[in-house]
Amino acid sequence: MEAAGAEAEASLRGQVEIWKYTLSFADSMALKSAVELRIPDIIHSHAGPMTVAQIASAIPDSPSPDLYCLARIMRLLVRRRIFTAQQPSDDGGEALYGPTHSSRWLLSETAAPDQLTLAPMVLMENHPWLMAPWHCFSRCVREGGIAFEKAHGGRHIWDFAAENPEFNKLFNDAMECTARIIMRAILSEYRDGFGGCCLRSLVDVGGGTGGAVSEIVRSHPHIRGINFDLPHVVATAPEYPGCHMSEVTCLKASPLLTQFL
Ligand SMILES: C[S@@+](CC[C@H](N)C(=O)[O-])C[C@H]1O[C@@H](n2cnc3c(N)ncnc32)[C@H](O)[C@@H]1O
Numbered sequence: 001m002e003a004a005g006a007e008a009e010a011s012l013r014g015q016v017e018i019w020k021y022t023l024s025f026a027d028s029m030a031l032k033s034a035v036e037l038r039i040p041d042i043i044h045s046h047a048g049p050m051t052v053a054q055i056a057s058a059i060p061d062s063p064s065p066d067l068y069c070l071a072r073i074m075r076l077l078v079r080r081r082i083f084t085a086q087q088p089s090d091d092g093g094e095a096l097y098g099p100t101h102s103s104r105w106l107l108s109e110t111a112a113p114d115q116l117t118l119a120p121m122v123l124m125e126n127h128p129w130l131m132a133p134w135h136c137f138s139r140c141v142r143e144g145g146i147a148f149e150k151a152h153g154g155r156h157i158w159d160f161a162a163e164n165p166e167f168n169k170l171f172n173d174a175m176e177c178t179a180r181i182i183m184r185a186i187l188s189e190y191r192d193g194f195g196g197c198c199l200r201s202l203v204d205v206g207g208g209t210g211g212a213v214s215e216i217v218r219s220h221p222h223i224r225g226i227n228f229d230l231p232h233v234v235a236t237a238p239e240y241p242g243c244h245m246s247e248v249t250c251l252k253a254s255p256l257l258t259q260f261l
Helices: 001-022 025-036 039-045 054-058 065-079 119-125 128-143 147-151 157-163 165-189 211-220
Strands: 084-086 097-098 201-205 224-229 243-247
Touching: 025 039, 025 119, 025 128, 039 054, 054 065, 119 165, 128 147, 147 157, 157 165, 157 224, 165 211, 201 211, 211 224, 211 243
Parallel strands: 201 224, 224 243
Antiparallel strands: 084 097
């Protein structure tokens, strides 16, 4: 009898796992919606916790927001500890939503210039263009091949980016935000690595829009940074002091360069 009870319990726990993973996409979609609606920016820039109505009234380009829908997103994100919620002490009160250390990673560049953020990565990974390849996984197993190309009419990802400026920006922004996070972590610990006087120039090959190399040059201004990438990427790269952006379609080492990333 006890063994049967344990078996039933284990089976139920197994079922819970399947429900959890079946619906886990809802977490990603709620996170993406919050970033799109600039909810982290709104909550972090407010003096104190906010009601759903207050958040809704601050959402850009949204003259008649659906409070019920917004409240559902907020409740889910509170459960996932992206935001906090103070529950009202009486029945008539409204929940008040506040920031967390996680929501700080979702601020837009305009709201927090020069602050590290994962918002562009959230938008990129959860965009239909990047979600579509995941739907091709079983085909990849059956047929082999590359999921992105199956999902996008046989186009290689770099060709797709070259032909689609919106995708190009989405992808490059996501790469740049993570490159900055990783490079600042490296630079904070690897203090002597770039400091030697013999290192005068440094190339990041396939460096996207130059996030990584610009971080290195910013903390080691004696280094001349060179960022190599494909023409459609370099064309959109911002200018960074001490950095040169260079288009490349095939990779050749230059004798002038002393170090490659
Ligand atoms: C995965 S992304 C990484 C970007 C950057 N290194 C980072 O970590 O954020 C790969 C980069 O390689 C670039 N790339 C692909 N083929 C290349 C080639 N033949 N020459 C130069 N860059 C290339 C892409 O355009 C893209 O920016």
